[in-house]
Amino acid sequence: MAKPVIKTIRPFDGNKEIVIPFTYTGNQPYKNKAVIYDANTLDVVYENTVNVMKLEHAIPANTLTNGKQYAITIQCFDNQSNPSVVSEKTFFWCFTTPIFKFSGVDDGNTIKTSSFVAEMLYEQPEEEPLAQTRYYIYNATKELLNVTDIVYGEEPKYTYNGFVNQTNYYIRAEGQTTHGMNVDTGLIRIFVKFENPGTYAMIYANQDVSNNGTVNYWTNITIIRPDRDDYEVKDGKLDIRGDYITYDQGFSINDDFTLAIKHTYVNGELLDMKNLNDDHIKLYMIDDRHGCRYMLKVNDSYTIFSDFIDGFDDNIDNLTVYIRCKNHAYDIYLFYQLNYLLKDYKIWLNGDEPNADRLNVWEDTGIFNGYVTDADIKVVDTEPSGVPNNTIWIGGAD
Amino acid sequence: MIFLGAFMSADELSLSATPTNVTDIMSITVKDTVLDTLYGTQDTDFEITEEIPTKWDFDTVLNATYDTSTAASNVEWTLDTVSHLIIKRKKKDDFDWTIIEVKPISKLEDFMISNMDITPTTGDYIYAVVPTLNGVEGAYTTVDVPVLVNKLCLTDITGTWSTFFTDGSCNVTWSTPGTFQTTLNSRYPTYIANTIASYQTISVAGEFYPTEDYCNMDLMFDDEERVKYLNEFLLFLNNRKPKVLKNVDGRRWLVMVNDGVTDNMKEFYKEREVTFSCTEIGDCDSTEDLTTCGITDIPIEFW
Numbered sequence: 027m028a029k030p031v032i033k034t035i036r037p038f039d040g041n042k043e044i045v046i047p048f049t050y051t052g053n054q055p056y057k058n059k060a061v062i063y064d065a066n067t068l069d070v071v072y073e074n075t076v077n078v079m080k081l082e083h084a085i086p087a088n089t090l091t092n093g094k095q096y097a098i099t100i101q102c103f104d105n106q107s108n109p110s111v112v113s114e115k116t117f118f119w120c121f122t123t124p125i126f127k128f129s130g131v132d133d134g135n136t137i138k139t140s141s142f143v144a145e146m147l148y149e150q151p152e153e154e155p156l157a158q159t160r161y162y163i164y165n166a167t168k169e170l171l172n173v174t175d176i177v178y179g180e181e182p183k184y185t186y187n188g189f190v191n192q193t194n195y196y197i198r199a200e201g202q203t204t205h206g207m208n209v210d211t212g213l214i215r216i217f218v219k220f221e222n223p224g225t226y227a228m229i230y231a232n233q234d235v236s237n238n239g240t241v242n243y244w245t246n247i248t249i250i251r252p253d254r255d256d257y258e259v260k261d262g263k264l265d266i267r268g269d270y271i272t273y274d275q276g277f278s279i280n281d282d283f284t285l286a287i288k289h290t291y292v293n294g295e296l297l298d299m300k301n302l303n304d305d306h307i308k309l310y311m312i313d314d315r316h317g318c319r320y321m322l323k324v325n326d327s328y329t330i331f332s333d334f335i336d337g338f339d340d341n342i343d344n345l346t347v348y349i350r351c352k353n354h355a356y357d358i359y360l361f362y363q364l365n366y367l368l369k370d371y372k373i374w375l376n377g378d379e380p381n382a383d384r385l386n387v388w389e390d391t392g393i394f395n396g397y398v399t400d401a402d403i404k405v406v407d408t409e410p411s412g413v414p415n416n417t418i419w420i421g422g423a424d
Numbered sequence: 425m426i427f428l429g430a431f432m433s434a435d436e437l438s439l440s441a442t443p444t445n446v447t448d449i450m451s452i453t454v455k456d457t458v459l460d461t462l463y464g465t466q467d468t469d470f471e472i473t474e475e476i477p478t479k480w481d482f483d484t485v486l487n488a489t490y491d492t493s494t495a496a497s498n499v500e501w502t503l504d505t506v507s508h509l510i511i512k513r514k515k516k517d518d519f520d521w522t523i524i525e526v527k528p529i530s531k532l533e534d535f536m537i538s539n540m541d542i543t544p545t546t547g548d549y550i551y552a553v554v555p556t557l558n559g560v561e562g563a564y565t566t567v568d569v570p571v572l573v574n575k576l577c578l579t580d581i582t583g584t585w586s587t588f589f590t591d592g593s594c595n596v597t598w599s600t601p602g603t604f605q606t607t608l609n610s611r612y613p614t615y616i617a618n619t620i621a622s623y624q625t626i627s628v629a630g631e632f633y634p635t636e637d638y639c640n641m642d643l644m645f646d647d648e649e650r651v652k653y654l655n656e657f658l659l660f661l662n663n664r665k666p667k668v669l670k671n672v673d674g675r676r677w678l679v680m681v682n683d684g685v686t687d688n689m690k691e692f693y694k695e696r697e698v699t700f701s702c703t704e705i706g707d708c709d710s711t712e713d714l715t716t717c718g719i720t721d722i723p724i725e726f727w
Binding site: 241265 | 447448449450451452453454455456463473481482490491492498499502511539541542543544546549552571573577579
């Protein structure tokens with residue numbers, strides 16, 4: 027006759043519900059009966075039959091006492107209530123879920139050096155000792171970078187090395203007690219930002235504190251390129267009208283920041299900053315019933331507006347807009363030069379202003395509507411006739 | 425509430441909602457404009473003016489000026505213009521550099537180097553990072569590092585052990601192999617050397633521990649800890665890896681530990697002294713020697 031077989035039961039917290047799985051090859055069971063004995067006295071502490079076809083038995087929370095050893099048997103019943111043979115006793119322990127976490131490092135903390143000694147804080151009320159631990163490290167996208175060999179002992183310690191400055195990592199430790207209870211810290215995010223060594227440089231080096239002649243060195247090189255390389259920079263500006271440019275590698279902005287954009291021409295959404303959780307900070311130029319101004323939206327739940335820009339012309343105004351986030355409160359600062367292209371007879375050659383000898387001379391800008399490029403600039407002796415509106419020429423008599 | 429046609433406490437008159445905390449921003453997109461500058465910093469205390477800061481500092485996150493490229497980096501380098509990044513060091517008064525790391529550059533993360541150099545001894549050093557493109561070096565960026573060794577140290581790629589000089593000793597023998605041959609018609613013998621070998625052998629004794637902290641521990645009363653470190657040090661000495669021996673007077677040697685390490689009792693069984701000798705096998709300032717010994721890993725084309 028078939029007999030249920032209960033696999034090894036790892037220690038668990040008696041204050042929580044636990045499901046005991048088993049195997050059984052007899053008739054389809056319609057119910058099963060579990061009997062739990064105190065392992066020392068063999069007194070029955072739990073006896074219950076549940077109507078379930080699955081090969082498992084759920085023990086309700088707070089049924090068993092932590093710190094004690096128990097034995098369990100299971101017996102199955104088919105649809106005619108014919109009993110199977112009672113399983114062999116399987117012994118197990120109940121322990122209170124231990125506190126198991128990194129000592130001195132909490133989620134979101136900043137590490138100021140390229141290495142970090144991970145020590146564990148382990149507390150278990152019934153004094154079940156920690157037996158072994160493994161340490162993991164993941165990158166910002168939670169891809170596993172490294173896992174250690176098993177570190178044995180009640181006070182495990184491991185040194186994470188080679189952290190890169192200005193980078194997010196996740197660390198994790200997974201342990202097992204002497205009776206096989208699993209403990210896990212979960213993923214703990216850390217941000218590595220080295221302490222400033224005095225002056226800003228591309229390379230830093232200093233002697234190890236133990237004065238043994240070992241020199242630690244690290245580079246401070248930030249390479250940030252856009253996701254595409256088909257842009258053409260011209261005269262100190264990047265024309266992305268009808269286009270976009272995205273930077274998504276080589277940097278990470280944590281918490282407070284100030285972001286500045288100096289630009290000309292704007293058409294609706296100007297800026298989109300986002301993180302891996304798909305949270306967005308967006309900056310728009312809007313034209314509401316009061317006039318033109320910037321609108322900042324944070325996750326579509328928080329909106330602030332800049333001052334209005336009187337007489338705004340999106341073609342020719344030079345705009346410098348700052349977004350400052352401090353203590354998670356946002357602010358917009360705005361500077362603008364109206365008619366920047368024409369101001370003080372300065373003619374913008376799609377880049378730097380022209381030389382002084384080309385200023386304060388007769389000009390006729392007419393009404394141009396469009397973006398002024400080098401091709402629009404003509405230097406002539408006399409005013410030409412029949413020029414298009416968007417052409418600027420310099421020269422001739424006033 | 426509508427009051428005199430105005431939506432009071434609504435629309436732009438309402439109090440802004442509590443902002444959502446957005447951290448770890450790793451993507452910035454700018455759309456549909458003509459860009460002059462894009463600048464980001466973690467600094468939120470500087471005075472905002474019309475002129476956007478242009479200089480990189482510790483808080484700068486990105487800075488694209490679009491003068492020559494779309495890069496928002498703190499260097500002009502790109503993956504296309506750098507094939508290897510080289511870390512070099514030399515003593516301040518020396519002329520020749522020693523290469524201690526060469527890192528091939530194939531992705532942005534490769535530009536970030538964080539490592540250690542175990543070979544320096546007491547003195548003022550200069551470390552440099554140098555970009556190269558197919559063997560052609562770019563500009564050197566340097567940093568000065570004063571180094572002080574205040575213990576007798578033995579180090580290799582697996583770790584460093586040290587003892588205070590007052591507890592240890594370090595005696596040097598210089599070998600220049602050669603023989604004296606007497607000849608028939610000369611009062612004086614002729615010196616014959618069939619090798620250019622000229623090296624030192626160093627006899628060392630002391631009670632070594634891995635870090636300064638342990639030197640402060642009184643292991644006299646803790647046999648278990650003392651024996652643990654003693655055994656680890658003996659294993660370290662016999663791991664067949666080239667080592668750098670540093671003396672407090674600034675001398676150092678690239679050595680191999682000779683056979684015959686001994687652990688001796690001094691006056692009391694708990695007072696141990698490890699005695700060993702080692703033979704100089706190279707120059708700590710030679711890129712080639714350090715690579716041959718496995719302390720660095722520099723491709724031969726950079727020697």
